[in-house]
Amino acid sequence: MHTRKKLEHALKTAKRIPIDKNTKIIMFSDTHRGDNSVSDEFAHNQNLYKYALEHYYREGFTYIELGDGDEMWEHKHFRHIRYAHSDIFILLKKFYDDQRFEMIYGNHNMELKHNASVRRNLYEYRDEYTNKKVPLFPGIKVQESILLTCESGKEILLIHGHQGDFTNDQLWLMNRFFMRYFWRFMHIIGFRNPASPAKNIHHRHTLEKRYSKWIEEMNQMIIMGHTHRPKFADKGELPYFNTGTCVHPRNITGIEIFEGKIQLISWRIGFNEDGTLQVQRRIIRGPRDIQDI
Numbered sequence: 020m021h022t023r024k025k026l027e028h029a030l031k032t033a034k035r036i037p038i039d040k041n042t043k044i045i046m047f048s049d050t051h052r053g054d055n056s057v058s059d060e061f062a063h064n065q066n067l068y069k070y071a072l073e074h075y076y077r078e079g080f081t082y083i084e085l086g087d088g089d090e091m092w093e094h095k096h097f098r099h100i101r102y103a104h105s106d107i108f109i110l111l112k113k114f115y116d117d118q119r120f121e122m123i124y125g126n127h128n129m130e131l132k133h134n135a136s137v138r139r140n141l142y143e144y145r146d147e148y149t150n151k152k153v154p155l156f157p158g159i160k161v162q163e164s165i166l167l168t169c170e171s172g173k174e175i176l177l178i179h180g181h182q183g184d185f186t187n188d189q190l191w192l193m194n195r196f197f198m199r200y201f202w203r204f205m206h207i208i209g210f211r212n213p214a215s216p217a218k219n220i221h222h223r224h225t226l227e228k229r230y231s232k233w234i235e236e237m238n239q240m241i242i243m244g245h246t247h248r249p250k251f252a253d254k255g256e257l258p259y260f261n262t263g264t265c266v267h268p269r270n271i272t273g274i275e276i277f278e279g280k281i282q283l284i285s286w287r288i289g290f291n292e293d294g295t296l297q298v299q300r301r302i303i304r305g306p307r308d309i310q311d312i
């Protein structure tokens with residue numbers, strides 16, 4: 020419903036960021052950072068994620084988070100999330116201070132489309148040791164969408180992907196209510212919210228079909244998250260890319276852009292011949308030249 024209108028609006032109002040052969044970007048989405056309790060699905064991947072981000076920071080990448088970074092449906096107070104994952108926020112702040120951090124909001128942190136909420140939650144926090152307010156992301160603007168513009172004129176739309184997903188878009192407040200006061204507790208004992216495209220295959224396919232239709236009509240390359248299903252468009256396929264998620268049971272997946280190429284990668288815990296465990300980065304699909312897409 021209204022998918023086309025929503026996507027057209029997102030395309031028109033997107034923040035434009037020029038890229039070239041020297042641009043390095045890593046995109047993750049749907050990290051759903053929580054409070055580090057049993058209902059925090061991100062908690063078991065926090066070391067993988069932190070290790071990966073440290074790698075990208077050292078290598079000079081810009082980090083673009085494609086929505087649902089913080090699980091603000093289940094957790095009413097962002098400060099609890101920041102406190103639970105304070106080492107990760109210190110790292111995100113380093114990216115931000117270097118002007119290498121962009122945040123897009125998703126349905127689980129939709130309230131960040133309001134400047135007042137961004138100011139209240141993201142500009143600063145109270146340091147638990149000194150009890151003084153210290154800056155986090157002062158002046159940050161959380162985007163609905165970003166348009167990466169290549170020198171050749173090619174444009175890539177980055178978006179979370181809840182746009183036009185009726186229960187997660189127009190009805191997000193109702194959905195948040197059920198998540199916060201009902202599904203959160205069901206979730207702890209093993210039930211999954213059936214309205215989530217991440218958990219409902221039928222819903223996911225419907226959404227992907229609607230998006231594919233628009234991508235085909237507009238011939239618009241798109242990178243999104245939301246469905247938790249990674250996707251890399253091979254030659255001859257529609258230019259639809261999906262980062263996947265960072266709450267997967269075994270790994271985290273993301274999309275890298277560098278030297279004018281794009282690839283889908285994963286980070287997981289593997290082991291060496293002698294049995295020692297190690298964090299390993301793997302290329303799942305690609306690289307492909309962006310110009311050929």
Ligand SMILES: [Mn+2]
Pocket residue numbers: 049087125126127179181244245246
């Ligand atoms: Mn989502």
